[in-house]
Amino acid sequence: MAVQGIVVENVSRVFGGLKAVDGVSLTLARGETVAIVGPNGAGKSTLVQLISGVDRADSGSIHVDGVRTDRLSSDRIARLGVGRSFQTSRVFPALTVWDSVLVGVQPGLIERPSGRLIDPVTESLGALLGLGFWRRRVKAQEAAAEAALKLFGDRLWPRRDQPALSLSYANRRRLEIARLLAAEPRYLLLDEPSAGMNPTETEELTHLILDLRRTHPQTGILVIEHKLSMVRRIADRVVVLNQGRVLIEDKPDHALDHPEVVEAYLGKPRTGASFQDAHHG
Amino acid sequence: MELFLSQILNGLAIGQVYALIALGFSLVFGVANIINFAQGALFMLGAFIAYSAIAWFELPLVAAAAVSVVIVAILGLLLERIALRPLIGAPYIAPFLSTLAISTIIDQSAEIIWSPESQPFPAALSNTTFFIGNAYITLTDLVIFAFGAAATVALTLFISFTWTGRALRATAQDSAAAAQLGIRTEAMRQIAFGLAGALGALSGILVALYFQSVFPQMGIPFGLKGFAAALLGGLASIPGAVVGGLLLGIGETLASAYVGDSYRDAIAFTLLLLMLLVKPNGLLGSKRLDALGGAGAAAGAMPTTSLLASSSSQQTAIRAVYLPAWGFLVVGIAFATVPLVLTSTYVLQALIYGFIFALLAVSTSLVSGSVGILSIGHAAFFGVGAYAVGILARPYGLSADATLLVAIALTALVAVVAAIPLLRLTGHTAALGTLAIGQIGFLVFLNWVSVTRGPMGILNIPHPVLEILGGARFATTAQKYWLVLGFVVIGLVIAERYVSSPIGRVWRAIREDRLAAQASGLPVKRYILLAFAISGALAGLAGGLFAYVQQVVSPESFTVETSILVLTMAVLGGLGNFTGAAVSGFALAILPEFLRGFAEWRMIIYGLLLLAALRVRPQGLLGAR
Numbered sequence: 062m063a064v065q066g067i068v069v070e071n072v073s074r075v076f077g078g079l080k081a082v083d084g085v086s087l088t089l090a091r092g093e094t095v096a097i098v099g100p101n102g103a104g105k106s107t108l109v110q111l112i113s114g115v116d117r118a119d120s121g122s123i124h125v126d127g128v129r130t131d132r133l134s135s136d137r138i139a140r141l142g143v144g145r146s147f148q149t150s151r152v153f154p155a156l157t158v159w160d161s162v163l164v165g166v167q168p169g170l171i172e173r174p175s176g177r178l179i180d181p182v183t184e185s186l187g188a189l190l191g192l193g194f195w196r197r198r199v200k201a202q203e204a205a206a207e208a209a210l211k212l213f214g215d216r217l218w219p220r221r222d223q224p225a226l227s228l229s230y231a232n233r234r235r236l237e238i239a240r241l242l243a244a245e246p247r248y249l250l251l252d253e254p255s256a257g258m259n260p261t262e263t264e265e266l267t268h269l270i271l272d273l274r275r276t277h278p279q280t281g282i283l284v285i286e287h288k289l290s291m292v293r294r295i296a297d298r299v300v301v302l303n304q305g306r307v308l309i310e311d312k313p314d315h316a317l318d319h320p321e322v323v324e325a326y327l328g329k330p331r332t333g334a335s336f337q338d339a340h341h342g
Numbered sequence: 343m344e345l346f347l348s349q350i351l352n353g354l355a356i357g358q359v360y361a362l363i364a365l366g367f368s369l370v371f372g373v374a375n376i377i378n379f380a381q382g383a384l385f386m387l388g389a390f391i392a393y394s395a396i397a398w399f400e401l402p403l404v405a406a407a408a409v410s411v412v413i414v415a416i417l418g419l420l421l422e423r424i425a426l427r428p429l430i431g432a433p434y435i436a437p438f439l440s441t442l443a444i445s446t447i448i449d450q451s452a453e454i455i456w457s458p459e460s461q462p463f464p465a466a467l468s469n470t471t472f473f474i475g476n477a478y479i480t481l482t483d484l485v486i487f488a489f490g491a492a493a494t495v496a497l498t499l500f501i502s503f504t505w506t507g508r509a510l511r512a513t514a515q516d517s518a519a520a521a522q523l524g525i526r527t528e529a530m531r532q533i534a535f536g537l538a539g540a541l542g543a544l545s546g547i548l549v550a551l552y553f554q555s556v557f558p559q560m561g562i563p564f565g566l567k568g569f570a571a572a573l574l575g576g577l578a579s580i581p582g583a584v585v586g587g588l589l590l591g592i593g594e595t596l597a598s599a600y601v602g603d604s605y606r607d608a609i610a611f612t613l614l615l616l617m618l619l620v621k622p623n624g625l626l627g628s629k630r631l632d633a634l635g636g637a638g639a640a641a642g643a644m645p646t647t648s649l650l651a652s653s654s655s656q657q658t659a660i661r662a663v664y665l666p667a668w669g670f671l672v673v674g675i676a677f678a679t680v681p682l683v684l685t686s687t688y689v690l691q692a693l694i695y696g697f698i699f700a701l702l703a704v705s706t707s708l709v710s711g712s713v714g715i716l717s718i719g720h721a722a723f724f725g726v727g728a729y730a731v732g733i734l735a736r737p738y739g740l741s742a743d744a745t746l747l748v749a750i751a752l753t754a755l756v757a758v759v760a761a762i763p764l765l766r767l768t769g770h771t772a773a774l775g776t777l778a779i780g781q782i783g784f785l786v787f788l789n790w791v792s793v794t795r796g797p798m799g800i801l802n803i804p805h806p807v808l809e810i811l812g813g814a815r816f817a818t819t820a821q822k823y824w825l826v827l828g829f830v831v832i833g834l835v836i837a838e839r840y841v842s843s844p845i846g847r848v849w850r851a852i853r854e855d856r857l858a859a860q861a862s863g864l865p866v867k868r869y870i871l872l873a874f875a876i877s878g879a880l881a882g883l884a885g886g887l888f889a890y891v892q893q894v895v896s897p898e899s900f901t902v903e904t905s906i907l908v909l910t911m912a913v914l915g916g917l918g919n920f921t922g923a924a925v926s927g928f929a930l931a932i933l934p935e936f937l938r939g940f941a942e943w944r945m946i947i948y949g950l951l952l953l954a955a956l957r958v959r960p961q962g963l964l965g966a967r
């Protein structure tokens with residue numbers, strides 16, 4: 062039985078002398094929600110780039126459910142069940158909302174249960190001739206896409222025929238998350254999902270994640286988040302990164318009130334009232 | 343060994359010329375962040391203006407060169423003013439296509455002014471040969487090298503030590519910051535284009551001296567080599583351009599000495615493709631290439647790799663209008679009745695070409711529009727299909743079912759292989775890669791005499807016979823009309839089915855944001871290769887039908903002009919919109935049939951159409967999809 066979860070061991074990434082990620086180790090088990098916090102430039106996004114295979118680590122290893130992934134391409138890693146969002150949402154601007162979400166389920170359409178991909182000829186025949194087996198697969202994927210869009214109430218579903226470029230900033234974030242969820246990932250990596258959202262929208266997102274935790278108890282969620290009030294509500298554990306290193310890893314209340322963390326965030330020891338949200342970038 | 347050293351000296355001379363062309367690319371790329379496709383046309387004009395000054399006005403070489411350099415520098419300024427300035431804020435692809443249109447217009451005008459033939463360029467220098475040890479170098483080579491090197495040094499000094507030069511560099515590094523410092527960045531853009539024109543003219547004259555001839559079609563191959571040199575050096579660096587030019591010159595000269603002179607260009611372009619394959623950012627590496635077209639907006643507020651996006655991240659929201667797959671069937675049936683009421687062979691023949699080009703334009707639109715890899719090389723795929731039929735039909739007595747099937751399969755295979763070097767590229771670089779593919783194709787058709795019969799071409803292709811229709815023979819024009827229409831409709835229906843299927847959706851997602859598509863779990867390269875296979879199959883079918891209709895296959899049908907023409911059709915119809923591509927392919931192909939007597943104006947008209955469309959409606963007639 063292979064080790065379940067995402068296991069990051071001693072991973073580093075250097076950009077021309079700058080150690081963006083410096084010997085980081087962490088784990089994300091299924092069903093668990095871990096928040097990564099830290100000041101701007103701490104290496105949080107880079108870590109997500111490395112786990113998702115969009116960028117390559119210089120050293121260290123990453124395993125997903127026992128499979129070593131640090132040399133795999135990002136599409137392979139995604140098909141292992143790792144879905145990620147981008148700090149600046151990436152939504153296929155000219156595609157409609159509906160098409161964008163369907164792109165998310167496409168890998169499931171062409172993947173056999175064994176994990177191998179259906180060959181292009183079979184895929185072409187299925188798509189062109191509308192064969193029965195293919196249509197059933199398409200129907201199932203479309204149902205997943207519809208369900209994912211409807212998770213966001215009337216934010217996205219009524220806009221499904223609009224191009225993504227016409228969406229508001231917050232809706233683009235929602236669309237990106239919907240695209241990930243449609244693929245029913247085992248692990249979800251979210252890079253600042255609430256950035257650019259107002260308090261009401263942030264509250265909505267918090268509820269969405271809490272709901273997800275209930276409806277998908279087997280999904281591991283790694284979320285990079287600056288809004289610490291939200292972190293306190295959704296996370297089981299918090300990993301604080303600073304200058305590419307793990308500063309502390311603990312339960313949210315312990316980690317976030319730790320003097321070193323407060324200092325890393327605010328540049329001086331905490332005095333007086335406990336701070337709520339750190340606003341960086 | 344002597345031969346080897348002499349070849350190296352010879353290569354240094356021509357390499358110095360490539361370096362000059364490369365510098366023209368680098369300057370413009372550095373300052374304006376676009377690849378100026380018309381650099382080759384400026385180069386060609388430089389050579390021809392000097393030629394005319396000598397041949398018509400009997401100026402001495404130096405005076406003729408000076409006149410030419412000044413005139414072409416002014417043309418460079420005009421190019422920026424007319425073709426590019428109005429497009430600021432337009433989709434990423436617009437400036438590139440605009441310089442492509444201008445280049446077509448200049449090339450064709452040159453053919454009208456100076457005739458399409460090559461002209462002898464007066465040998466201004468004696469045939470003196472110098473020996474260095476046992477290696478030799480001619481006086482001409484020496485002069486070319488000296489002039490090229492002097493121009494490079496002068497440019498470097500200008501860039502490094504004058505105020506204008508520093509302002510140019512500042513603009514190249516950070517246009518916005520330069521503007522803040524009070525530098526007039528628009529003026530800098532103009533200066534860059536003016537300098538590029540001057541460099542182009544100078545290099546054109548040196549090449550004319552080197553080969554002692556000038557011809558109106560010289561712009562594209564030399565422009566492409568200059569681009570290859572610039573790319574080799576990392577595109578935005580002056581020393582890089584020089585090193586790249588010299589390396590290319592030496593490599594090409596050695597290769598042509600040891601492999602054969604007729605393969606000189608094919609080798610240069612193959613080197614370019616290999617470069618793109620292993621080091622797409624150039625030997626010296628330049629991250630800025632990533633920012634070209636493609637990933638230009640990837641760092642913006644709304645990341646995308648789409649060429650149809652613009653720096654303001656806004657795509658003009660024009661709803662695409664297009665037929666469903668069965669719509670093509672209905673239109674096809676309507677067209678099938680035409681020979682029943684119209685018997686004019688002339689009209690039917692024109693319509694047949696219209697159908698073939700409709701299919702070819704759709705094939706181009708598939709990779710250029712749906713996948714977003716702009717193709718300026720589709721004539722090569724068209725040619726592979728045509729030659730497959732030409733070669734197989736008579737000697738082997740094969741039926742049309744068999745020959746067309748081979749044409750389709752072979753072209754699909756060729757397209758897939760050709761696409762491999764393009765897999766990691768986006769934007770303008772990918773487009774120039776396809777141009778190299780197109781050039782290689784043409785050179786193979788022209789030079790692989792034992793298979794293609796070279797410039798002679800393959801004659802007397804028999805009338806097609808279809809075994810699946812019980813050996814039916816298609817001999818009359820009306821019969822061929824039905825045959826072509828039938829196959830074209832099948833091709834169009836399949837293409838439309840593809841692009842409206844989940845596969846087509848993936849293609850568009852790859853165009854919109856390749857990184858996100860891959861991070862979503864899609865095997866991006868596989869889907870790109872599939873697109874090239876389908877596109878190649880369609881182009882191969884078009885080529886095969888073309889061979890049966892013409893009954894002759896020869897290289898001049900598959901020049902870069904044809905590639906530019908079909909790309910223009912695809913853009914005018916709306917990239918990725920197959921209905922649009924089919925309509926404009928059909929219309930533009932039959933248009934010249936009704937403009938007899940204006941044959942030589944054809945490409946100019948297309949160029950102007952493209953320029954106008956880019957300004958008025960960059961999303962194409964029926965809207966990009």
Ligand SMILES: Nc1ncnc2c1ncn2[C@@H]1O[C@H](COP(=O)(O)OP(=O)(O)O)[C@@H](O)[C@H]1O
Pocket residue numbers: 076079081099100101102103104105106107108
């Ligand atoms: N592709 C890159 N090239 C060079 N430096 C980078 C690159 N990506 C990130 N960095 C640098 O690495 C550091 C960490 O960046 P990032 O992971 O984005 O931080 P965070 O997400 O915690 O704000 C920063 O100093 C950033 O400038």
Ligand SMILES: [Mg+2]
Pocket residue numbers: 105106107148
């Ligand atoms: Mg970040």
